[in-house]
């Protein structure tokens with residue numbers, strides 16, 4: 001058992017019947033308690049050869065043993081370079097992909113093993129907001145139909161006669177004129193379309209919203225408005241967010257805690273202050289160092305780390321530490337032993353912000369140039 005706050009003990013809920021499972025899923029969770037507990041999550045996409053007789057010649061190890069908790073009411077940010085497995089984690093949590101191994105506990109029940117009404121209840125409670133507001137909305141459907149479509153599958157949330165009013169309420173909640181209900185997506189700006197995407201995500205009164213690069217496709221000025229809206233909605237509806245993005249400044253702004261992924265694994269995880277002010281993993285230090293700093297004074301005397309080389313293929317990751325082919329601190333041990341995600345030895349038991357989980361054999365603090 002890992003006793004660190006990022007991975008708490010799972011209190012499994014045994015439900016003998018579908019009714020019991022649904023009751024456990026609908027039960028409230030106290031603020032600050034874990035609502036989602038991901039354990040050793042693995043997704044390998046098979047690589048096949050041959051046209052008629054396909055045979056597996058390997059696997060893309062997109063997600064390879066990721067564990068974390070999401071607490072009720074918090075925002076957990078996930079960052080990392082392109083291809084490190086962020087969206088695959090999102091799809092696994094949404095059950096859009098089937099996990100190769102591992103467990104996803106929602107309020108103590110492993111959702112990878114649920115079926116029937118219990119699975120439907122979980123699907124209602126975990127919703128997603130997608131990256132691209134241009135392609136994620138069907139251009140041939142009105143906004144009312146896009147947002148209201150989900151009530152067909154979950155009529156218990158809004159009975160037929162009540163749906164139009166419910167959709168108009170949702171438009172109002174996300175700052176759009178309820179009279180726009182009959183308009184089509186092309187009649188809206190990018191920011192407005194993402195508000196529609198958020199309204200759709202909220203329609204079923206979920207508890208968790210998985211946001212995969214929700215503002216990356218928007219202009220900088222619009223990004224701030226959408227982020228502010230998301231923060232307001234989080235407070236209003238008591239939501240927990242998993243917020244995936246590659247913009248480190250945005251992630252810091254919205255997140256309570258941040259996880260840094262590299263090549264299918266979690267490299268470092270901690271509070272926003274721990275990760276941004278006291279990173280101990282060389283990869284996090286390099287990522288932060290790449291963020292431009294507007295203030296010349298805070299740049300002075302600090303080292304800039306240039307991350308060289310490409311991310312290796314997840315079909316053939318390096319042995320030991322996956323970051324070692326790009327790490328300036330790599331030693332023999334790094335090729336031989338996989339570093340575990342844990343509070344590094346030098347900081348164990350100390351009351352310092354550096355005492356957070358980092359998967360590096362030689363974790364240490366480093367004064368790097370990073371965003372204020």
Ligand SMILES: Nc1ncnc2c1ncn2[C@@H]1O[C@H](COP(=O)(O)OP(=O)(O)OP(=O)(O)O)[C@@H](O)[C@H]1O
Nearest residue numbers: 045060062081082083084085086087088089246314
């Ligand atoms: N359906 C699939 N089949 C095979 N490989 C896949 C599939 N989906 C994703 N991958 C591979 O898995 C790895 C992780 O992809 P993923 O989309 O999760 O990364 P990401 O961190 O979201 O990247 P980005 O920042 O570019 O969105 C990549 O190498 C990708 O090519």
Ligand code: SF4
Nearest residue numbers: 321324327334360361
């Ligand atoms: S374990 Fe070794 S290669 Fe990996 S980040 Fe730490 S020092 Fe670098």
Ligand SMILES: [Mg+2]
Nearest residue numbers: 086087088212
């Ligand atoms: Mg992605």
